[in-house]
Amino acid sequence: MTTSTIALDVKDVSRNFGGVAALADVSFSVGAGEVMGLIGPNGAGKSTLFEIVSGNLAPSAGRISYFGSDCTSQPSHARRRAGMCRTFQKVRLFDSMTVAQNISVAASQCLPPGRSVRDEVAAILGQLRLDALASRRPSELTLADRKRVEIGRAIAGHCRLLMLDESMSGLTHEEAEHLIGEVLALNRQRGITVIVVEHVLSVLAALVNRLVVLNNGRMIADGTPRQIAHDPVVIEAYLGKKHSALL
Amino acid sequence: MTVPAATSSVTSSRSQGVPYRLVASYVLPVAIIAVLPLLPFVNNYIIAATVRALIFISLGQAWNIVAGIGGQLSLGHGVFLGLGCYTTGILFNRYGIPPWIGGWVGVVISSAVALVMGSLTLRMRGVFFALATVAVSLALVQIALHFVDLTGGGDGLALKFFGNSLWAMQSRLPGPFLYASLAFVLAYYWITRWVLASDFGLAMQAVRDDEVAAAAAGVPVFRTKVLGFMLSAAMTALAAVLYMQFYMAIDPEAAFGLSQAIQLQLPALLGGLGTAFGPIIGGAVMIFLSEVTNWGSTKVGINGLDILVYGLMLLAVILHAPKGIVGVIFRNAFAGRAH
Numbered sequence: 001m002t003t004s005t006i007a008l009d010v011k012d013v014s015r016n017f018g019g020v021a022a023l024a025d026v027s028f029s030v031g032a033g034e035v036m037g038l039i040g041p042n043g044a045g046k047s048t049l050f051e052i053v054s055g056n057l058a059p060s061a062g063r064i065s066y067f068g069s070d071c072t073s074q075p076s077h078a079r080r081r082a083g084m085c086r087t088f089q090k091v092r093l094f095d096s097m098t099v100a101q102n103i104s105v106a107a108s109q110c111l112p113p114g115r116s117v118r119d120e121v122a123a124i125l126g127q128l129r130l131d132a133l134a135s136r137r138p139s140e141l142t143l144a145d146r147k148r149v150e151i152g153r154a155i156a157g158h159c160r161l162l163m164l165d166e167s168m169s170g171l172t173h174e175e176a177e178h179l180i181g182e183v184l185a186l187n188r189q190r191g192i193t194v195i196v197v198e199h200v201l202s203v204l205a206a207l208v209n210r211l212v213v214l215n216n217g218r219m220i221a222d223g224t225p226r227q228i229a230h231d232p233v234v235i236e237a238y239l240g241k242k243h244s245a246l247l
Numbered sequence: 248m249t250v251p252a253a254t255s256s257v258t259s260s261r262s263q264g265v266p267y268r269l270v271a272s273y274v275l276p277v278a279i280i281a282v283l284p285l286l287p288f289v290n291n292y293i294i295a296a297t298v299r300a301l302i303f304i305s306l307g308q309a310w311n312i313v314a315g316i317g318g319q320l321s322l323g324h325g326v327f328l329g330l331g332c333y334t335t336g337i338l339f340n341r342y343g344i345p346p347w348i349g350g351w352v353g354v355v356i357s358s359a360v361a362l363v364m365g366s367l368t369l370r371m372r373g374v375f376f377a378l379a380t381v382a383v384s385l386a387l388v389q390i391a392l393h394f395v396d397l398t399g400g401g402d403g404l405a406l407k408f409f410g411n412s413l414w415a416m417q418s419r420l421p422g423p424f425l426y427a428s429l430a431f432v433l434a435y436y437w438i439t440r441w442v443l444a445s446d447f448g449l450a451m452q453a454v455r456d457d458e459v460a461a462a463a464a465g466v467p468v469f470r471t472k473v474l475g476f477m478l479s480a481a482m483t484a485l486a487a488v489l490y491m492q493f494y495m496a497i498d499p500e501a502a503f504g505l506s507q508a509i510q511l512q513l514p515a516l517l518g519g520l521g522t523a524f525g526p527i528i529g530g531a532v533m534i535f536l537s538e539v540t541n542w543g544s545t546k547v548g549i550n551g552l553d554i555l556v557y558g559l560m561l562l563a564v565i566l567h568a569p570k571g572i573v574g575v576i577f578r579n580a581f582a583g584r585a586h
Contacts, residue, residue, distance in 0.1 A: 056459060078467040090461035094453050096521075105453045108446040109465030117446075153464055 004020045007161050007193040008053065013062030015048055015217075022048045023217045026062070030238045035187055035194040037204045040214035041238050046197045047089060049214070050165055067160065085234070087150045087167050091199075092137040099149050100125065100134040103156045103232035110157025114182045128182060141247050145174040148182070153174075161193045162186065169205045170210075171197045180206050202238075213238060233239060267430070280429050284422045295421040298540050301428035304492050304530030307514025308435035309482035314512070315521035317475035318455025319369065320377040323384030323417030326364075327357040327480040329391070329502025331487025336404045336497060337397060339415070346416045350488035355479045357363060361480035367475040372458065384503045391499035405586050406491065416492045431486055432527065438482070438525040451475050458568050483511070506554075513557060517564055519571025529573050536560065 008030040015023040023045045030036050051057035053064055055076030064072045071079055080086075092100050100121055107120040127130045128148045138146055147167050154162060164183065168176040179201060186192050187212050198204050204211065204225065211228045213221040215237040221228055228234050277490035283289050283297060310324050334353035338344040344352075360383075368379040391398045395557025397406055409415040418424065442448040450471045453461040462468050491497060501507055510533075537553050568575045 022475065054463065056462070075467075076462040077465050077467045079465055086463055088463075092457050092463075094456040094460065096452060096456055097449075101449060105449050105461070105466065106464035108449060244372070 005032050006030070007034070007066070008195070009063075010049070010053065010162040011063045011065070013049070013052060013059045013064065014074070015045075015052060015057065016179065017142070021052070021217050023059075023214075025051070026214070026217075026219050028212050028219060030193060032160075032193055033068070033187070033191055034210060035196070035208045035210045037208035037236065038195060038214065038227075039196045039204065040201070043216075044214040044238075045217040046214055048167065049084065049215075050163055050197060053162065053196060054084065060146055060233075064205075077109070080106075081158065083110075083158045083165075085159040085161065086163040087147070087154050087165055089165045089169075091138075091143070091146045091150050093146060093149055095138050098135050098137060099152075102138070102149055103152045105151045105216040106156035108157075109189055114157065120152055120156060124156055127185075128152045144171050144179070147171070147179065150181070151179075153191065158191055159190070162194070163195045165197045166199065167196070168200050170197060176200065176203055177206075193200070205217045250389040250529065262320040271422075277429065280425065283425060285367065294425055296534060298421050298424045298428050298493060299370075300531050300534035301425070301432050302493060303510065303534060304434050304485060304514055304527050305428065305431040305486040305489070306511045307518070307526035307530050308399065309479050309486055310430070310438060310511050311515040311520065311522075311526050312442060312475050313479035313484060315519075315525065316439075316448060316514050317451040317472060317479075319472055321380045321475060321476070321479070322377045322512075323380035323382070323503075323505070324483060325503045325505070325508040326360065326384045326478070326506065327382065327483035328490065328511065329384075329387060329497070329499075330489045331484030332361060332491040332502055333391070333447050333489050334484075336406055340404070340407055345414050345487050346492055347414075347505050349526055350485060353484045353487060357480045357484035358477045361477045369461075369472040369476065371467055377492060381505070381508075384505065384508060387497045387503040388478045391503065398499070401499065402503070405496040408495065416488070416541060421493070423445055424489070428493075431489060435482060435486075436523055436527065437537055442478075443523060447471070447474070455521075470471065479496065479547050480558065509557075513561065515571075518559060519573030522571070522573050525571050525573045528576070532572065533557070 008028050010029070011027050013023055013026045014021065019169075026045070026049060038049065040046055048057065052059050055071070055074055055078070058074065062072075064068060066079065066082065066084055071082070071084075094105065097105070101122045103124050104117060105124060107117045107124075110190070111117055111120055121149060125134055127152065130145070130148060133141060133145060133149075138149070141149065151162075151167065164184075167183075171179065181195060184207065187194050194207075196204065196207055209224065211221070211223065211225055212219060213231075214233050220237060221231050221234045223231070225228060229239070274460050280297060282303075284294055306328065310321065313319050313324075331350065331353035334356055335349040336347045338349035338352060339346060364379060364383060368376045378448050392400055394400075406417070409417050411418050442451070450461065450466045453464060454468050454471050458468050461471075513533050514526040514530035516529065517527030517532055518527065536556050539552035540556045544550060564571060
C-alpha cells in the first residue's frame with residue numbers, strides 16, 4: 001500500500017499504566033476503504049488502543065499516522081475534525097439533547113465551511129432511519145437506536161475512518177444484522193474505512209475482511225478471518241476450537 | 248446553523264398559540280414592571296425591591312451561562328461581581344472616569360482574570376475548577392482588605408455622590424434603575440436564548456453532558472469551557488456596574504464573599520439551571536422571599552431567618568424539582584423543555 005492508501009498506521013505503540021504494560025509494541029496498518037476487525041480476550045488492550053488512536057490517551061511510546069500525517073500529539077477533537085470518528089463501548093450520547101441535536105453537535109463542528117448542517121443532519125437521519133426519532137431524547141430510545149444515533153453522530157460532518165467499539169453487543173440478532181448492513185453501506189457509499197472491536201464472532205465474519213488479534217497487550221496475529229480461524233496461537237489464546245468455526 | 252430541522256419541528260409545534268403565550272410570558276411581565284412607578288400604591292420601597300430582584304436576576308443569568316449551560320460549577324463567581332464593582336468605583340472616585348467607561352474596563356479585567364483562571368484549571372476534570380474559584384474569591388477578599396488606600400479596606404468603597412446625574416449614572420430615586428435593570432434582564436435573556444440555540448451553546452451543552460463524547464464529536468472542550476467562563480465573567484462584571492450604581496458602595500465581603508457568591512447562584516438553582524427563564528423566576532422568588540423573611544425576622548426578632556428560608560427552599564428544589572421551578576411549571580406545556 002502507498003502512503004495515501006493507508007488510512008491508519010500504528011507504529012510500535014506502547015502504553016504503560018504504572019508497572020503494567022497495557023500495550024507493547026503494537027504495529028499494523030489499515031488500508032483506505034478496508035473493514036478491519038480488532039479482537040482479543042478481555043484485557044487484551046483493544047480499548048486502550050482505541051483510546052490512543054482516537055487521541056483520548058497518549059501512548060507511552062510509538063507513533064500514529066492518519067492518511068500519511070503524524071497525529072500522535074493531536075488532540076481528539078482535532079482528529080475528529082480530520083475525519084477520525086468513533087463510538088464507545090458504553091454508549092455516550094448527550095442526554096439533555098434530542099437525537100437531531102446529538103448529530104448536530106458533530107455536524108456543526110466538523111462540516112467543511114459552506115455546507116449546511118441542517119442538510120447533513122437530515123441526510124444522516126434518513127440514512128440511519130432515525131427520522132421518526134429526531135425529536136426524542138436518548139432516554140426514550142432502545143439500545144439499538146441509541147447505538148445508531150451514536151454512529152450517526154460519529155459520521156456527521158466529515159468521516160474517513162470509523163472506529164466502532166463493540167457496537168453490536170447487547171443487540172438482538174436481527175438488530176445486529178440491520179446495523180451490520182448500515183455499517184457496510186457507509187463503507188461502500190461513503191468510502192469510510194472501518195475498524196471494529198467486537199466479541200460477537202458471527203458479526204465479525206459478516207463485516208470484516210481482515211482481523212488483527214491482541215493478547216496481553218501484544219499483537220499475536222494479523223490476517224483474513226479464515227487465516228485467523230486456523231491460527232493455533234489465536235485458538236489457544238482467544239478463540240478455542242469450538243469458536244474458531246464461527247469465523 | 249442554529250436549530251436542526253428535526254428540532255425546528257418541535258419549535259413550531261411549541262409555537263402554537265403564540266400570541267397568548269407571548270403576551271403571558273414576555274409582554275405582560277415587562278409591561279407591569281415598566282409601568283410600576285406609575286401605579287398609585289407603588290412606593291419607592293417596592294420599586295427598590297424590584298430593582299434588587301432584577302439586578303440579582305441578571306447576575307444569576309450570567310452565572311447560568313457557565314454553570315447551567317456549560318456545566319462548570321463556578322462557586323466563587325463573586326470574583327467578577329467584585330472586580331466589576333471595584334473597577335468602576337475606583338476609576339470613578341480616583342480618576343473621575345464615569346461608569347459608562349469604567350464598567351467596560353471592569354468587563355475587560357474580569358474577562359482577563361477568567362481567561363487566566365480558566366486556563367489554569369479548566370483542563371482538569373472534577374472539583375478543581377470549583378475549588379479554584381473559591382480560592383481566588385477568598386484571596387481577593389484579603390487583597391481588598393489589604394490595599395486600604397485603593398479599596399477602602401473593610402469599610403468598603405463608597406461612590407462619590409453627584410445626585411441625579413446621567414454622566415455619573417446616579418439617581419436619588421430608584422425609578423431610573425428599574426428601567427436599566429429591566430433592560431439588563433431582557434438583554435441577558437436574549438443572550439441566553441442565543442447561546443442555547445447557537446453552535447457554541449450546543450458545544451457547551453455537549454461538554455456539560457459528556458466531555459469525552461464532546462471531544463469525540465469534534466468539540467474543542469477546553470476552549471469551549473474557557474470561552475463560556477469568559478462570557479459569563481464579562482456578563483457578571485457588566486451587571487456589576489448596575490449593582491455598584493444602585494447600592495453606591497461595595498465592601499470585600501459583599502463583593503468577593505462566599506455568601507454573595509451563593510446569592511448569585513440561587514436564581515438559576517431555584518429557577519432552573521441551563522434554561523433562559525430559570526434565573527428570572529428564581530431571582531424573583533429569591534428577592535420576594537428575602538423581603539418577606541426580612542420583614543418576618545424583624546417582627547419575630549430572629550436574625551438570619553432569610554438565610555434559613557433560602558436553605559430550605561434550595562433543599563426542597565434539589566430534592567423535589569432538580570430542574571427548578573421552571574421545570575415544574577412548564578413540565579406539561581413544554582414537555583420538560585423549558586427554554
